[in-house]
Amino acid sequence: MYQITFKMRGENRLVLAEPGISLLDAAQNAGITIDAPCGGTGSCGKCRVLLLEGTLESEKSRHITEDEYEEGWRLACTSMVSGDAVIAVPASATAYEDSLSSDFTAKGKNLSRYPELQKQLSEAGIGFKRTFKTVTAKLPVPSLDDTMPDNERLTRYLRDKFRTERVEIPFIVLRKLPEVLRENDFTVKCLVEVTTDRLVVFDVLAPKADAFPCGIAIDIGTTSVSALLIDMERGKILTAASVANRQIRYGADVIHRIVESSKPGGREALRKAIVEETINPMIRNMCEEVKVPTTAVCRLSVAANTTMNHLFAGVYADPIRMEPYVPAFFEINPVSAGLLGLDAHPGARVIITPNVGSYVGGDITAGVLATMMWNDPQMTLFIDLGTNGELVLGNGDFMMSCACSAGPAFEGGEIVCGMRAADGAIEEVKIDEETMEPTIKVIGEEGIPVGICGSGLIDVISELYRCGIINSRGQFIRAGKRVKRDSEGKGIYMLVPKEKTATGRGIFIDEADIDNFIRAKAAVFSAIRTMLAALSMEVENIERVIVAGGIGSGINMENAVRIGMLPNIPLEKYSYIGNSSLSGSCMALISQQAYEQILSIGRSMTYLELSTTPGYMDEFVAACFIPHTDETLFEIGG
Amino acid sequence: MAFVQKPQVYKAAINTVELGVGEKKVAVGGATVSPLYSFDAPIANPPRVGIEITDTGLKGATKGMAEFYSGCNSLADIAKRAAQAPGADFVCLKLEGADPGEENKSVEDCVAAAKEVCGAIDKPLVIEGCKNTQKDAQLFEKIAEALQGKNVLFLSAKEENHKTVGASVGLAYSQKVGAESACDINLAKQLNVLMTQLGVPSGSMVMNLGSAAAGYGFEYVASTMDRVKQAALGQNDSMLQMPVVTPVASEAWSVKEAIISEEDMPEWGDQEQRGIKMEIVTAAACLASGSDAVILKHPASVATISAFIAALM
Numbered sequence: 001m002y003q004i005t006f007k008m009r010g011e012n013r014l015v016l017a018e019p020g021i022s023l024l025d026a027a028q029n030a031g032i033t034i035d036a037p038c039g040g041t042g043s044c045g046k047c048r049v050l051l052l053e054g055t056l057e058s059e060k061s062r063h064i065t066e067d068e069y070e071e072g073w074r075l076a077c078t079s080m081v082s083g084d085a086v087i088a089v090p091a092s093a094t095a096y097e098d099s100l101s102s103d104f105t106a107k108g109k110n111l112s113r114y115p116e117l118q119k120q121l122s123e124a125g126i127g128f129k130r131t132f133k134t135v136t137a138k139l140p141v142p143s144l145d146d147t148m149p150d151n152e153r154l155t156r157y158l159r160d161k162f163r164t165e166r167v168e169i170p171f172i173v174l175r176k177l178p179e180v181l182r183e184n185d186f187t188v189k190c191l192v193e194v195t196t197d198r199l200v201v202f203d204v205l206a207p208k209a210d211a212f213p214c215g216i217a218i219d220i221g222t223t224s225v226s227a228l229l230i231d232m233e234r235g236k237i238l239t240a241a242s243v244a245n246r247q248i249r250y251g252a253d254v255i256h257r258i259v260e261s262s263k264p265g266g267r268e269a270l271r272k273a274i275v276e277e278t279i280n281p282m283i284r285n286m287c288e289e290v291k292v293p294t295t296a297v298c299r300l301s302v303a304a305n306t307t308m309n310h311l312f313a314g315v316y317a318d319p320i321r322m323e324p325y326v327p328a329f330f331e332i333n334p335v336s337a338g339l340l341g342l343d344a345h346p347g348a349r350v351i352i353t354p355n356v357g358s359y360v361g362g363d364i365t366a367g368v369l370a371t372m373m374w375n376d377p378q379m380t381l382f383i384d385l386g387t388n389g390e391l392v393l394g395n396g397d398f399m400m401s402c403a404c405s406a407g408p409a410f411e412g413g414e415i416v417c418g419m420r421a422a423d424g425a426i427e428e429v430k431i432d433e434e435t436m437e438p439t440i441k442v443i444g445e446e447g448i449p450v451g452i453c454g455s456g457l458i459d460v461i462s463e464l465y466r467c468g469i470i471n472s473r474g475q476f477i478r479a480g481k482r483v484k485r486d487s488e489g490k491g492i493y494m495l496v497p498k499e500k501t502a503t504g505r506g507i508f509i510d511e512a513d514i515d516n517f518i519r520a521k522a523a524v525f526s527a528i529r530t531m532l533a534a535l536s537m538e539v540e541n542i543e544r545v546i547v548a549g550g551i552g553s554g555i556n557m558e559n560a561v562r563i564g565m566l567p568n569i570p571l572e573k574y575s576y577i578g579n580s581s582l583s584g585s586c587m588a589l590i591s592q593q594a595y596e597q598i599l600s601i602g603r604s605m606t607y608l609e610l611s612t613t614p615g616y617m618d619e620f621v622a623a624c625f626i627p628h629t630d631e632t633l634f635e636i637g638g
Numbered sequence: 639m640a641f642v643q644k645p646q647v648y649k650a651a652i653n654t655v656e657l658g659v660g661e662k663k664v665a666v667g668g669a670t671v672s673p674l675y676s677f678d679a680p681i682a683n684p685p686r687v688g689i690e691i692t693d694t695g696l697k698g699a700t701k702g703m704a705e706f707y708s709g710c711n712s713l714a715d716i717a718k719r720a721a722q723a724p725g726a727d728f729v730c731l732k733l734e735g736a737d738p739g740e741e742n743k744s745v746e747d748c749v750a751a752a753k754e755v756c757g758a759i760d761k762p763l764v765i766e767g768c769k770n771t772q773k774d775a776q777l778f779e780k781i782a783e784a785l786q787g788k789n790v791l792f793l794s795a796k797e798e799n800h801k802t803v804g805a806s807v808g809l810a811y812s813q814k815v816g817a818e819s820a821c822d823i824n825l826a827k828q829l830n831v832l833m834t835q836l837g838v839p840s841g842s843m844v845m846n847l848g849s850a851a852a853g854y855g856f857e858y859v860a861s862t863m864d865r866v867k868q869a870a871l872g873q874n875d876s877m878l879q880m881p882v883v884t885p886v887a888s889e890a891w892s893v894k895e896a897i898i899s900e901e902d903m904p905e906w907g908d909q910e911q912r913g914i915k916m917e918i919v920t921a922a923a924c925l926a927s928g929s930d931a932v933i934l935k936h937p938a939s940v941a942t943i944s945a946f947i948a949a950l951m
């Protein structure tokens with residue numbers, strides 16, 4: 001056993017590691033998250049760490065230059081423990097995995113969406129009756145004259161207090177009830193849910209215990225997983241978190257994940273990766289932050305795409321990827337947290353929002369709820385940008401949906417300096433046409449850049465094109481101080497030189513990144529065109545466009561239109577609503593009626609399978625150009 | 639009621655691109671009607687036919703080819719004979735030997751070969767690369783420089799090398815350049831846009847939209863050409879109005895009908911005749927789909943196709 005010290009964010013963590021295991025595994029075993037989107041195969045180069053003292057047995061990598069190797073830079077995944085060592089973990093290596101709150105604490109404005117949405121939903125007739133309560137029950141102390149059993153004693157008390165016929169004390173509560181009652185002289189705190197026909201006791205605790213009924217709303221994305229912890233009694237959001245989906249080591253997109261899950265033991269491995277390695281740590285962290293036990297989590301709501309909710313529930317998903325693309329379920333009855341293996345109250349009900357098709361899932365039905373388009377006569381185009389881009393077109397009368405595979409570029413995946421929209425992400429870029437010098441805006445108070453997130457990518461590519469630095473194919477055509485060529489002749493635009501980053505490594509964008517991004521934007525735009533064509537509609541018929549997705553705190557719509565990602569219609573018709581799936585999931589969590597509305601949305605949406613739609617591939621190739629092969633679509637004022 | 643013809647003449651036209659200099663120069667393109675629809679309106683320039691020779695000489699020539707070129711001892715001889723083939727409007731020198739995977743001839747050798755051929759013929763010259771994009775870019779640059787003023791067409795610039803090829807061939811040495819894409823109208827147009835953005839005049843460009851031997855997925859070629867012509871003529875899309883030049887020889891002579899020997903397949907008959915037929919049907923199909931020029935290898939096919947064109951004009 002050797003001693004490895006990880007230095008990160010001014011904190012030292014000592015870990016004991018066996019010789020020969022990889023540094024990445026050593027860190028992960030100790031709960032230190034080092035970003036490895038490729039799953040530790042050495043191909044992505046994101047797990048860069050700095051060897052300060054001691055030894056490591058490291059393979060050379062194309063991601064590390066000779067100079068950098070001399071300085072001590074290594075890839076954690078291809079470095080084997082071979083002695084004591086001190087390792088510095090830079091911000092970039094943890095950025096993708098950054099566990100807590102980064103999206104939200106930095107910007108209160110993201111949370112302000114929820115009360116506003118709740119107001120809109122209330123106006124549309126959705127009730128927000130709070131059903132969870134904390135009750136201090138003062139029970140009569142038993143005596144020889146009063147030998148009523150404990151559960152009966154509590155039942156009677158609650159029945160009288162809430163005037164309800166049925167009181168349920170689940171087995172898990174019953175098992176602890178006698179001791180808790182006696183330790184606290186028969187005065188206990190109860191976490192209960194009261195509905196019209198029954199009362200369920202979720203927990204009994206000491207009267208002074210720090211606990212109240214909590215709920216957790218989750219959005220499981222292919223690349224990122226986000227969650228909110230809600231005080232279910234007061235209806236307040238207490239904290240939020242966003243982490244990378246740990247299934248990412250099984251592949252970047254849903255198809256690879258399904259393929260992996262179909263291998264022997266794969267389904268369980270994928271389920272564990274999302275439940276035990278991704279969601280449970282997030283729940284524990286959030287509960288720890290607000291100082292409640294995880295057993296106080298009495299309800300959960302999960303919005304996820306079809307593949308993700310199948311893998312989350314441990315349901316065979318292989319038919320989703322094969323013709324005729326049939327999932328195991330669209331709607332699924334709520335499941336108990338215990339059955340799903342979630343770190344919450346085992347009896348907590350877990351709502352899973354319904355799917356519409358094999359590639360339009362519960363994240364979209366939840367998202368549609370959050371857009372309010374289901375209650376609006378205006379022709380609305382709703383676009384959720386993620387690893388899978390989903391579109392919904394329609395209004396209160398009808399809704400049609402489709403999905404396209406955009407890849408992880410919008411979430412910073414498969415982009416050399418890409419990252420999620422977290423602290424340190426460059427989210428806005430402007431470039432001076434003359435000098436080619438950039439001006440950037442970074443998420444977070446510190447303002448030290450770590451990488452580029454989706455909204456920053458849209459900006460930088462649009463600006464490079466506007467300034468004539470790249471051509472319509474995304475190839476560099478201007479030379480200058482900022483534009484360089486790497487050893488393979490690939491063009492690079494240097495956004496931030498290495499002296500000014502948090503990582504000691506320059507932040508840049510290269511031609512391969514741009515190419516990835518062009519394909520992502522082309523997938524979205526061609527899907528829009530194909531769906532409009534399927535409905536015999538023109539872009540002019542669209543009265544508003546709502547864009548969602550965790551790609552930044554906002555999107556510069558003008559830039560998104562300039563590169564041909566979104567249709568050329570007046571900018572005032574556009575709005576950005578952030579993570580709509582999480583918003584919808586949150587509403588379903590706190591309101592039964594909102595959940596029912598999502599079910600109704602799911603039932604009323606139709607689904608267009610693009611892969612079998614003639615002409616989609618053609619549209620896609622036409623859109624793989626900045627702004628588009630048909631330039632008339634993007635003429636100014638056109 | 640008598641049939642009343644409604645000529646389908648478009649307001650737009652395919653660009654006219656001149657190749658070569660002097661008396662024997664040829665103009666390609668210029669049509670305002672659908673391919674071969676000379677009954678709708680006169681076609682400015684009939685489709686042209688090129689004859690292909692290679693820098694590797696007569697290696698692997700069929701019996702008939704060897705007969706046609708008999709007595710030729712140098713590349714210049716071969717070129718001269720090719721230029722005299724009945725029906726040949728231009729000569730295409732294919733630099734097969736430059737392929738780094740094959741003989742890997744040096745750029746200097748290829749420049750010398752090109753000069754030799756150019757000096758031996760009075761008809762326009764087309765240079766076809768070895769399909770290795772990097773090597774082609776080097777070859778084209780040097781050959782374009784060496785043959786300045788000869789108005790040579792280079793086939794082709796692809797997406798990977800269009801910047802170098804466009805800048806040297808099209809801009810620096812004012813030669814003609816072909817833009818090659820793989821049977822996709824959007825890719826074809828994108829490359830044309832990129833080349834024009836570089837500054838290559840659209841009048842100096844032709845397109846190679848890709849080809850396939852007839853029966854080998856030719857419907858992709860046909861539909862791509864069809865759509866390109868529709869966009870060029872019907873929608874006046876200036877980025878698709880470049881004439882289409884299709885090298886047919888290499889496709890036609892590499893399918894089983896052309897390469898399986900008579901010994902192996904006696905019921906198919908003479909191997910060379912089969913190759914010629916493949917070349918002829920493929921070229922005819924290309925012309926019917928929209929090629930403004932085709933490049934063929936066998937003198938018999940050249941003669942047949944040029945007679946076919948003449949009969950339809």
